[in-house]
Amino acid sequence: MDGKRLQGIARRKSDYSIVSGKPRNGGGEKGVAGVRKEKRDTAAIHRDGVQLSTKLSSLTSRARGNPKYKFTSVSNLLMNEDFLRGCYWELKRDKSPGVDRVTIEEYGRDLEENLKGLVKRLRSWKYKPQPVRRVYIPKAKGGKRGLGIPTVEDKIVQRGIARILEAIFEVDFQDVSYGFRPGRSCHQALDVLDKAIMFKPINCVVDVDIKKFFDSIRHDWLMKCLRQRITDTNLLRLIGRILNTGIMDEGKLIEVDKGTPQGGVVSPILANIYLHYIIDLWFERVFKRELKGYTQLIRFADDFVVVFQHRHEAERFAESLKQRLSKFGLEIAEDKSRVIEFGRSVWQRVQRERMQIATFDFLGFTHFCDKTRRGGFKLGRKTSRAKFTQKIKAMNQWLKKVRNQVKLTEWWSTLRLKLIGHYNYYGLSGNYEALMKFYRLVIKLAYKWINRRSQRKSFNYARYYRFMSHNPLPKPKIYHSIYMTSSC
Numbered sequence: 279m280d281g282k283r284l285q286g287i288a289r290r291k292s293d294y295s296i297v298s299g300k301p302r303n304g305g306g307e308k309g310v311a312g313v314r315k316e317k318r319d320t321a322a323i324h325r326d327g328v329q330l331s332t333k334l335s336s337l338t339s340r341a342r343g344n345p346k347y348k349f350t351s352v353s354n355l356l357m358n359e360d361f362l363r364g365c366y367w368e369l370k371r372d373k374s375p376g377v378d379r380v381t382i383e384e385y386g387r388d389l390e391e392n393l394k395g396l397v398k399r400l401r402s403w404k405y406k407p408q409p410v411r412r413v414y415i416p417k418a419k420g421g422k423r424g425l426g427i428p429t430v431e432d433k434i435v436q437r438g439i440a441r442i443l444e445a446i447f448e449v450d451f452q453d454v455s456y457g458f459r460p461g462r463s464c465h466q467a468l469d470v471l472d473k474a475i476m477f478k479p480i481n482c483v484v485d486v487d488i489k490k491f492f493d494s495i496r497h498d499w500l501m502k503c504l505r506q507r508i509t510d511t512n513l514l515r516l517i518g519r520i521l522n523t524g525i526m527d528e529g530k531l532i533e534v535d536k537g538t539p540q541g542g543v544v545s546p547i548l549a550n551i552y553l554h555y556i557i558d559l560w561f562e563r564v565f566k567r568e569l570k571g572y573t574q575l576i577r578f579a580d581d582f583v584v585v586f587q588h589r590h591e592a593e594r595f596a597e598s599l600k601q602r603l604s605k606f607g608l609e610i611a612e613d614k615s616r617v618i619e620f621g622r623s624v625w626q627r628v629q630r631e632r633m634q635i636a637t638f639d640f641l642g643f644t645h646f647c648d649k650t651r652r653g654g655f656k657l658g659r660k661t662s663r664a665k666f667t668q669k670i671k672a673m674n675q676w677l678k679k680v681r682n683q684v685k686l687t688e689w690w691s692t693l694r695l696k697l698i699g700h701y702n703y704y705g706l707s708g709n710y711e712a713l714m715k716f717y718r719l720v721i722k723l724a725y726k727w728i729n730r731r732s733q734r735k736s737f738n739y740a741r742y743y744r745f746m747s748h749n750p751l752p753k754p755k756i757y758h759s760i761y762m763t764s765s766c
Contacts, residue, residue, distance in 0.1 A: 376429030426539020
């Protein structure tokens, strides 16, 4: 195999051949300078959080300063109790336990001894990740999505690996990527999409969905992607163990030879690295150079859209993408992917012809062509029907569950937080009507389940609204003003 398998993403001198795992100019840095750098890379780490943070920053500085540099010894960061302690405190407290049923709180009761034992096993290579526990959650458009839940100890190790990978690869990632990256969010991706459609000559949108992405990642290609920056065999070996640890599904152990469990702590950064080489670089440095019209890719993890000026280039991309992904074990979901006409000029044409224009969903919002109060064009958005239904069902199940478990005043405060969380994500310019609809339905559902705590009704509507006047629920609010930023 040669570099052609990646269709030329290694055209620049700073690029690497994923197939060969070697830089275009031979090995990494040679001579005395290279030796000195490797020695600094293996320097002893003191028991000090500041020093550990500085160590990660030095990895980032070195990666940014030399795009050809390959890190030969970074696994030593994991062999440090202070580093792993910091990883433990970064874990979310409210997550389900793994196959050993040990919660984060239980693990933390004897944290120091647990970390000492973990470091000892990591250094002697006796650490073996346990199978991830598979659970299923409902998908927005029906069906269920499988999530993998590692044990607390495995989460700590994965978080440490994720911090190391992030420090190294973050400087290489393209601006088109917004998912699971520091300082970036889905709302920024939506803002970029809004600016592109509002101010660029966009006439087509390619809406893409990768079929079972996290379950389809090929381990061999993923390891080749990692070797573009890392040659530390210990770290790569540890990542390999995590990838091949298996899944515990309803008491049965399922061996895996591909995929990285969605829900794993290290999965998001591994997914970003995989898609960085497979899609982002290929699109920006190979495919985009052959186009004449304007185009832009906006990606959030495995969810992405591409906007085009010319339809024939959009159709060409859709076909090329299928071929590109198939080389790396990925497949497009045909029923969820399409090329549609969309944009200002398309909207103006269909206005004259009195036709309907297609819509597309991205990051939980349905995007459509709308008009301003003065009759001009604007990009409209609202909570997608699938997401709206999913959120209402989840709220209904939660209210049913808690109605008799705790006092009304206790779960009412949690309900406030849930509403604020919903507004904080979906509170985007133009989506106020959908927020208000959600708010009204939640009020009705709360009234319904309050009165089902017993055979006798607790509230009538008059008493219910008196209670709400003293314990008001937060009303919808626009937290992210895209129209304001896009008009600047």
